[in-house]
Amino acid sequence: MQDLDVNGITDAVIEQMATTPDPRMREIMEAAVRHLHAFARDVNLTPDEWLKGIAFMTAVGQACTPYRQEFILLSDVLGLSRLVNVMHDTKGREATGTETSLLGPFFREDAPKVELGGSIARIAGGPEIQIFGQVTDTNGQGVPHAVIDVWQTDAEGQYDLQAHDPSVMDMRGQLRCDDAGRFHFRTVKPIGYSIPMDGPVGELVRQQHRHGFRPAHIHVLVAAPGHRELVTALYFGDDAHVDSDTVFGVSQSLVITARDDLPDAPVQGLPGIRYDFTLSRDADTEGGRVGSDPSRLMPAG
Template sequence: MRNLTPASITQAFADYARNAPSPRARTLLTSLAGHLHSFVRENKVTQEEWNAAIDALTRATRFTDDKRNEYILFSDLLGVSSLVDMVNAAGSGTPSSVLGPFHIEGAPELPNGGDLWRGQVGEPLVVSGRVVDENGTPATGTVLALWQNAGNGLYAQQDSEQAATNYHARLTVADDGSFAFSTVRPVSYKVPDDGPAGDMLRILGRDAWRPAHLHMIVKAPGRPPLITEFFPEDDEHLDGDAVFGVRSGLVLPFTRLTDRAALPAHLAARDTLPMPVWSARLDLKLAPL
């Protein structure tokens, strides 16, 4: 197409894609190009500014490996990961949230009542709860994928001193939908900010803090997975989460238990945990199919 103008280039892109084999791919990519074209027109983006953006993406490649993905970090920090979650979220049940970059497929199995803390650095936390469907019926056969950071604020993938699957596990709930485990109380931390995504934060005058949280994927038979995370209500970073993952329905009280008899009876570390111990109750409700 000849004699293109700033006003006509978006339609020209759509015309070039008229033979795309996938209608959905054509819709997504022509929409993306259209928004990018509008961005350039509205802001009169200079060559230097666009080259700086391309350079940031090029540098992101050098920061991406099997332990860290700078592109996911950009998506998280721009709020795109959270927005994708929100526009696809169920309208009822326990809210979903962002996956984050540290989930491990095939993590070790943890018996119901098992211990992830094992006396490591940090304050022990006892988590208990129940998973039910939309009718309040126990979600028998549900498997919980669990992961979090250690007491030093680092995930296993970030810390060579930790075992590769430290604080990662899969737990099958009991027939009545109940579950319990002991772990470390998670701590707030900064997302990696030594790469181009961190440069973006500094340009915007933003910080890199995430509030403390417990990650979970709820896999109930016959239902799509629920990806979510839970936050202690006393964390100072709840209203400034760098990746926009906090939902009001996921903020919970973390309380202190002083009576050992109040701990779940089947908790493996029930008799050895140092008291008092932190406690959190996570009752999950699945959305209707």
């Protein structure tokens, strides 16, 4: 029997876990224990505070449903989702590849097919814009027939899963680029929106006096054989919260502005955005997306 002090308990726990057969699991759990114990010592955590923390995590779990994943939302607002993505980018993305952004919880498989030039807005109305560009490799060569999934909120700031029955798909679509990797489609300009504030994570955000808003954005997933899948988003630069995204998803290279004077716009007279996506070669098949089964969804978006 050991008499454990505030430092000895950490070593005792790690020693007891040393028989873990999976080396990666052993590495992660040892680091988790060291950091958690160090955190408790650093803030001099009290039993009452720890019980409140347990109650909070319990409430986060209880808020989860088949269409709401409160733990993803917690990861997002703490910046952990972004951190994991940035580390994954650093590991596998070539410097010239398009930056990634959060997948969010509203991606859905089997989005409706949209012909080039078509609209992803089948129900929603609002000011229309066009988005066009080219998918290239890191040498600037077009990637033929790359597949692009796009999804976004409507002009009221809602995803289809929020505005309609789950069987309805709107403001999302899948396009196939032409022989040169070119694409263009029409959509409704989205607006920014608040993350769900009716649960424990929303209450945490309120207690921190944070605004809880995401800037207007369009999610994009680009895939092509032999290339690394790209998960990113385009953020509208005229949104008031583009510099203070609650889930830290915005990068400068992903900020866009609709313009009326683009000479190469497929539809003249319609506000347009040109954005070219660059795919890295598939050097790593490990893992792809944080929260990569998010058709049961909700939080940041």
